[in-house]
Amino acid sequence: MNNIFLITKREFLTQVKKKSFIILTLLAPLMIIAFGAVIGLMFKANESHNVIQVVDKSGLFKGQLKSDDKLNYIFIPDANENAKINALKDDESLNGILILPELKNHNYDELEKNTRLVVNSKIGFDTKQRIVSDIANVIKKEKMKQLGIAETELNNLDKYFTLKTINVSENNKEDSDLAFGVKTGLSMVLMYVTFMFIIIYGVRVMRSVLEEKNNRVVEIIISSVKPFELMMGKILGVTMVALTQFIIWITMSVIGALILNTGFSSIQKNIPGGSEEIMSKLDITQIATQVSHSLLELNFPLIIFVFIIYFLLGYIFYSSIYAAIGSAVDNETETQQFTLFAILPLTLGMYGSFSLMNNPDGPLGFWLSIIPFTSPVAMIARIPFGVPVWQLVLSIALLLGTTVFMIFLAGKIYRVGILMYGNKATMKELWKWIKG
Structure with missing residues (x-):
């Protein structure tokens, strides 16, 4: 256990001390906003009179x-x-x-x-x-x-009809169309971020294992620690790096929402009425204020908790697969025949989650958020809309149990494959390693 902690600490400190990590962590939200602005300007530039x-x-x-x-x-x-x-x-x-x-x-x-x-x-x-x-x-x-x-x-005759929705399961809370749009946007962002980071950091673990294996550095490391400890140390170290980034970004997002909410509210109070031009500009501030209000009304402690839990378990689950793949092959070309098994279920969960935006409590949404292979993205997509506690508990329990089982299988493959050279692994060969 002490060796796992030391390896995790080394992997974490190595990553976070890099200037690229600091710059990317602080500038990534601004880069995303800038990217969206550039896309908007591109559409604007293509308009003609x-x-x-x-x-x-x-x-x-x-x-x-x-x-x-x-x-x-x-x-x-x-x-x-x-x-x-x-x-x-x-x-x-x-x-x-x-x-x-x-x-x-x-x-x-x-x-x-x-x-x-x-x-x-x-x-x-x-x-x-x-x-x-x-x-x-x-x-x-x-x-x-x-x-x-x-x-x-x-x-x-053309006047739009607004239907107020009162949810008795949420203390008679009114759910407006704007609030639904905010939940949908937040759901898509969280789902896509989880999907991308699981793949990006999972591939990073695989390449790290493959690099150490090809450089024969692992032969020296294995003399001091067990293969399973090395694998878990790498996975947990990179996990902590990703969580550090997420915590910083979540903090920046909440602070930004609070600032926008306060700023737009003060603008509304200070702008006098009477002018159509002023009122048309005020509509923008009203919409922005309502969006920030809708964001702040969400159960952010629960959303953040579920996001971290599912990202953590989902990342460990898929990183175990990537670590096993990295230990079983000799070069990145050979990884392609195995990475499909890791990417396909997660991709299925993400694209399947797009259909549950209009009906988060439907049968598809339920099963995608319960099955461990798809739940890391599907449950995160559902959580802004509200999920029954029993479904959340069942999903976490199944994902936790499957993750532990996947770590066990990956450890079996890693233990043998990390010291194998020049032997192209096949599915039959991997099965022998697992049984052995």
Whole structure:
């Protein structure tokens, strides 16, 4: 036991003392935010401003097709239609001409049939859909007027219905759509982070074992410690490194949520009302405040506890497999035939968890979070939505028992494979090592 502690301490200190670890731990959250900002800017940079001239022969659409910074409607007289279409090809300041025929006897089917958009280059799908939507809204309003429905009544018809959900299992707590969105986002982030870190740090253990085996350093180490102690020391050492990063990131996230919540609340109090421009800006702060409120209302102690427990057990479970693989082969090329067995169940759990966002308590969510091969990611995906205590206890017990059993099997393979050279391991050979 003392040897395991010493090896764990050595692995941990070796990793955390590196400048790369300190820089990555502190800058990773900022890098993720910056990466998201860059993606947003890329989408923004690909947007274009389109100028569409409109020939409105019925006079129905003039003044009702609204322009903005992405799409500009310019109405032109009917007489210039043919001349404008002929000159469109060489007109770089214009993107297209929308021809809206005359509406006869309120025949909207005929209007749709003869409406056409003439363009001089390819326009984006979203721009085309925007034009279709604008035309459809005008026609909809016109049809409602014919039925004798006023504009205010029309707006009331389209008014969104908000359904308040009261959960009696959570002390009559109200669960809004925004809160559900926050839970879904948090669920996906935690699930993906767990999936990525189990694979990244598991592969790191495998490469470390493989490197020591190829350098024959392990022959010297084995003379002082048992193979099982060396394997567990490496796994636990890297586990502590990952947990240290997670604790720092969780602390930064909670502090950030508290700062945002306080900051946006103070902005709301200090901004006076009355101006539409101010109120539109205030909507952003209100949404941000509601998001931060929803985050802070979650049971973070339980979420953090479950996250750490499942990451810890899941990582040890899969790292044992990776350590066994690293000890059984002589080079990284040979690891490919075995790593699929470690990656496939975890990947199945992650992609299966996407389907349980809309129904966290469904049968798929239950079984994915109970089966030890998938529970490290599936249970973390469910926990923001709330999980019955008995399911949580059962899942942890099964994962803990399976992890201990996997350590036992990996130890059997590691004990023999770490000193084997030039012998390509097969599944039959591994089975012999386990039985021996």
